Amino acid sequence: MVARHALSCVCTVLRVLCPACGQSQASITVDFSDLTPGAQCAFTCTIYCPVHFHALRQVYLDSERSYVQSLAYVHDWAATGGASGATFFQTEDERFVIKSLGRTEFVMFLKSALAYFRHMHDALLEDYYSMLVKILGVYKVVVNSGSKKNTKYLVVMENLFHGRQIPKHLIFDLKGKERRNRKATTGSQVRLDTDLFDYTR
Numbered sequence: 441m442v443a444r445h446a447l448s449c450v451c452t453v454l455r456v457l458c459p460a461c462g463q464s465q466a467s468i469t470v471d472f473s474d475l476t477p478g479a480q481c482a483f484t485c486t487i488y489c490p491v492h493f494h495a496l497r498q499v500y501l502d503s504e505r506s507y508v509q510s511l512a513y514v515h516d517w518a519a520t521g522g523a524s525g526a527t528f529f530q531t532e533d534e535r536f537v538i539k540s541l542g543r544t545e546f547v548m549f550l551k552s553a554l555a556y557f558r559h560m561h562d563a564l565l566e567d568y569y570s571m572l573v574k575i576l577g578v579y580k581v582v583v584n585s586g587s588k589k590n591t592k593y594l595v596v597m598e599n600l601f602h603g604r605q606i607p608k609h610l611i612f613d614l615k616g617k618e619r620r621n622r623k624a625t626t627g628s629q630v631r632l633d634t635d636l637f638d639y640t641r
Contacts (some may be wrong), residue, residue: 484582492557493577534602539595546593574598612636
């Protein structure tokens, strides 16, 4: 029964992610409020490519409920090694990492989202491993508290370290660029592209 359900999920995902029917990138916007006295806020959350990401979560996660429950409890995460200066968060159960993007980077991802879904479609169809981290949701969150308005562009990804013990010398921050700093910053636990080239020689 479990195997049949898993196969059904994969078939559904393949239909959704199929390049021939992957032209729709609709979004869903949800408005809600926090009416706590003295801290009233209005929130607007826009969910991008909801059908596509829901399909991916059907395959890679245990349930949609557990995904939402994980995102309900998040803390700041001081990721090391990157040079973008992006802000990261991690869910309390350490299952997911949330990256806060600038608007330009966010728009660039949305423009290439269909290519990402095609890649994941092919990986599932041909049953091969993908080196891409699994992106499981993309959101824009606007917090309006009176005169202040704050907009966050967020990408939810799997945490590759969850449940794994990975030696520090095998942790790399890869961007596909050869012309980066020759070695990772002193004291950093993360190494760069050129470090991987040296390691695999």
